[in-house]
Every structure is written in C-alpha cells, then in structure tokens.
Amino acid sequence: MPITNSFKAQLYPQLERITNHFGTPFHIYDEAGIRATGRALQEAFAAAGTFREYFAVKALPNPAILAVMRSMGFGFDCSSIPELLLARSTGARGEEIMFTSNNTSQDDFLAAADEGGCILNLDDISLVAKVPVMPELICFRYNPGSRRSGNAIIGKPEEAKYGVSHEQIVEAYRQAQQRGAHRFGLHTMLASNELDYSYMVQTASMLLELCRQLELELDIRMEFINIGGGMGIPYTPEAAPLNLQAMGREIGQLMQKFEKDYSYCPALYMESGRFMTGPHGVLVTRVINRKEIYRTYVGVDACMSALMRPGMYGAYHHIEAPGVEQPEEVVDVVGSLCENNDKFAIQRTLPRLSEGDLIVIQDTGAHGQAMGFNYNGKLRPQELMLRQDGSVERIRRAETVDDYFATLQFEENILAAEQ
Numbered sequence: 544m545p546i547t548n549s550f551k552a553q554l555y556p557q558l559e560r561i562t563n564h565f566g567t568p569f570h571i572y573d574e575a576g577i578r579a580t581g582r583a584l585q586e587a588f589a590a591a592g593t594f595r596e597y598f599a600v601k602a603l604p605n606p607a608i609l610a611v612m613r614s615m616g617f618g619f620d621c622s623s624i625p626e627l628l629l630a631r632s633t634g635a636r637g638e639e640i641m642f643t644s645n646n647t648s649q650d651d652f653l654a655a656a657d658e659g660g661c662i663l664n665l666d667d668i669s670l671v672a673k674v675p676v677m678p679e680l681i682c683f684r685y686n687p688g689s690r691r692s693g694n695a696i697i698g699k700p701e702e703a704k705y706g707v708s709h710e711q712i713v714e715a716y717r718q719a720q721q722r723g724a725h726r727f728g729l730h731t732m733l734a735s736n737e738l739d740y741s742y743m744v745q746t747a748s749m750l751l752e753l754c755r756q757l758e759l760e761l762d763i764r765m766e767f768i769n770i771g772g773g774m775g776i777p778y779t780p781e782a783a784p785l786n787l788q789a790m791g792r793e794i795g796q797l798m799q800k801f802e803k804d805y806s807y808c809p810a811l812y813m814e815s816g817r818f819m820t821g822p823h824g825v826l827v828t829r830v831i832n833r834k835e836i837y838r839t840y841v842g843v844d845a846c847m848s849a850l851m852r853p854g855m856y857g858a859y860h861h862i863e864a865p866g867v868e869q870p871e872e873v874v875d876v877v878g879s880l881c882e883n884n885d886k887f888a889i890q891r892t893l894p895r896l897s898e899g900d901l902i903v904i905q906d907t908g909a910h911g912q913a914m915g916f917n918y919n920g921k922l923r924p925q926e927l928m929l930r931q932d933g934s935v936e937r938i939r940r941a942e943t944v945d946d947y948f949a950t951l952q953f954e955e956n957i958l959a960a961e962q
C-alpha cells in the first residue's frame with residue numbers, strides 16, 4: 544500500500560535533507576496521519592455510544608507516540624511491566640490503562656495494581672485465585688474456540704494460548720464475584736491484520752450475546768465490551784482497506800439494538816495497534832552494496848533488527864525508491880544479518896538501485912521497530928517523527944555498542960560447586 548499522499552508529499556521532497564541531518568537508517572512516523580486515523584476511528588464508532596480506543600502499546604512503544612494517543616483521549620493496552628511504565632509515564636492512570644497479560648506472573652499483578660491500578664484483563668480462570676487483591680472492576684479475555692475461525696497470524700482460536708474457554712467463562716465471572724469484584728468487562732482478541740470488517744462485527748455480536756448470557760446466569764451487567772485489536776491495513780498495493788465506516792455503522796446498530804432490548808448498553812472499547820500507526824510509519828534505509836550472483840541482491844544499511852515482519856511472517860512491505868529512474872529489475876533487498884531470511888523483499892521488481900540510493904520501506908509504523916532484536920549483534924535504528932508543523936524530531940536515538948554491552952556489566956556472582 545503506498546503511504547498516504549500527504550505523508551509522501553511532505554517526506555519525499557525532503558528525504559535528502561532529513562537523511563543528511565539524521566543519517567540512515569531510521570523509522571519516521573507521520574503525526575498528522577496518526578491523528579487523522581484517530582479521528583476517523585472516533586467518528587466511525589460515535590454511533591456505538593461510549594467508545595474508547597486503548598492503543599496497543601506493543602505496536603509502537605514510544606513515549607512521543609503515546610503522548611499523541613493520550614492527547615486524542617485514548618487509553619493504553621499493556622501486557623508487560625515496561626509497557627505499563629510507559630503508559631503511566633504519559634500520565635495515564637486507572638481505567639485509562641488496560642492490562643492484558645498472558646501467562647501472568649505475580650510481579651505482573653503487583654505492577655498492575657500500582658499507582659491506582661488499571662483495568663485488569665484476566666487470561667485464565669486459574670488466575671482469579673492468584674490475583675493478590677481482586678480489584679472492584681475485572682475483565683476476562685474470552686476464547687470462543689471452534690465457534691469462530693481464526694487467521695494466519697494468531698491462528699485458530701482453539702489452538703491459541705489466549706483467553707478463557709467458553710465452558711469456563713461463566714464460572715470465571717462467578718469466582719471473581721465471590722472474590723469481591725462487582726464491576727465487569729468482557730474482552731476478546733481473535734484476529735490480526737483482518738481486512739474483512741464483518742469479522743470484527745461478528746466479534747462484537749458474539750460479545751454482546753455473551754453479555755446477555757452472563758446477565759441471565761449471574762445477574763451481572765458488563766460495563767464494556769472490548770473487541771480487541773487486529774483491524775488490518777493493506778500492505779500490498781492490491782489489497783482493499785478495511786471498511787471502517789461500515790464496521791462502525793454495523794456495530795453501532797448492534798449496540799443500539801442491545802440498548803433497546805435490554806435498556807442498558809456496555810461501552811465499546813477496542814485496542815488497535817496496527818490500524819492506528821501501521822500506515823503512518825516508514826523505514827528509510829540507504830543502499831550500500833549490490834551483489835550479482837544467482838540472483839541480484841541489493842544490500843541496505845538496515846536489517847531485520849529494524850523490521851522482523853518479512854523474515855518472521857513472510858510479510859509483504861511495499862518499497863519505493865523516490866527519485867530513482869527506470870529501468871526495472873528483479874532483486875532481493877537484504878540486510879546484513881547472517882540469516883537468509885534477513886530480506887525486506889524477495890524477487891521484487893524495483894527500479895535499478897545503485898549504491899547511495901535511498902529506499903522507503905512502507906507501513907512500518909506498527910510492529911516494526913518494536914519487534915526488533917539484537918541477534919547477531921545488530922543494533923536497532925533511531926526513530927523520528929514528522930510533526931504537524933513540518934519539523935522532524937528524533938524521538939529515539941539509535942542503539943549503540945555500549946547499549947549492547949550494558950548487560951555484561953554486573954557484579955561477579957558465582958555459586959561454588961557442591962563439595
């Protein structure tokens with residue numbers, strides 16, 4: 544998917560200027576684009592009653608990005624202690640934060656309860672007994688099993704490690720109630736990068752039915768349903784974008800009908816990551832080598848430490864080379880890692896690239912930098928933000944060799960062999 548025209552119109556003409564100033568490689572994010580998507584989300588779900596997006600921190604865990612989310616009134620979905628700390632560093636507290644952990648530890652529970660707590664979203668019935676202090680408001684992640692189909696990234700619900708099963712869900716709320724909870728929410732997250740909006744509508748419908756069942760069996764009313772993240776973005780030029788307006792309209796109708804039938808309606812929450820920021824980021828990297836063996840390889844100065852998705856999921860990321868003229872050729876675009884899956888593109892038709900050319904790897908605004916790793920001693924690049932006023936700000940420096948060696952500085956600690 545070509546990035547938005549406004550991002551492109553601002554970025555491409557000053558690419559040389561930006562790279563001269565900051566060097567390469569870097570991810571750069573478009574603040575205006577993120578805000579436009581945030582507004583579109585709020586407008587699309589206005590008819591659903593109370594709506595709130597909890598931005599999935601893992602998609603783009605940068606404080607400057609989180610500040611933009613918070614300024615739009617969004618909360619945060621976290622699933623680790625560092626993510627909780629990041630969310631709280633923006634000033635978010637209490638019910639502005641949802642903690643959706645999996646295989647949760649006691650340390651996780653304690654951190655979640657700190658600083659006035661947050662909405663605790665439990666991933667299993669066995670955790671009810673393990674929560675050190677049961678909060679007044681509790682949520683469960685529901686896994687419908689074979690009642691729903693899954694998708695390529697998360698897999699089938701019945702094979703996914705997440706959530707409380709259909710058979711356990713009523714009992715889970717009953718046990719939470721017995722431990723003192725008296726406010727409730729219901730969550731699920733079934734899809735990832737789903738482009739068919741009706742799948743998300745079915746998810747809302749499924750949760751509303753379950754709300755009704757829980758009310759009948761336990762006499763409790765859900766304060767909210769959270770349909771999770773997973774709204775897709777078109778990575779390839781051929782893919783059609785998710786129909787946000789239709790999704791908003793149909794979920795709005797479901798919520799209004801529920802309100803009419805039962806004289807109350809839970810709030811609608813979601814926790815989109817990719818949809819919010821994915822299309823509003825790109826990875827800019829410079830060609831440093833060309834290699835012609837059985838195939839032609841274009842070597843760039845970024846590697847999969849900056850973007851794992853192609854290597855990990857075989858994901859497609861569209862690549863453009865602004866200003867590079869034809870003719871076209873078929874190449875693999877590669878990083879420097881000693882792993883043959885360190886390729887940003889495989890057998891891709893691109894204009895003939897030479898050393899020194901810049902390429903723009905698109906849709907890296909979610910699960911890009913965040914998923915990076917240090918395998919093979921590779922360091923992660925800097926992150927920049929294109930502000931609404933046209934200025935460009937560094938929002939994370941590149942990792943350094945000192946960062947890499949930081950965990951090798953520690954006090955000597957030896958357990959002597961048993962005598």
Ligand SMILES: *Cc1c(COP(=O)(O)O)cnc(C)c1O
Binds near residue numbers: 732735
């Ligand atoms: C990863 C994740 C999200 C965000 O998913 P996207 O596909 O980026 O929208 C939301 N909620 C939970 C619980 C997640 O694990």
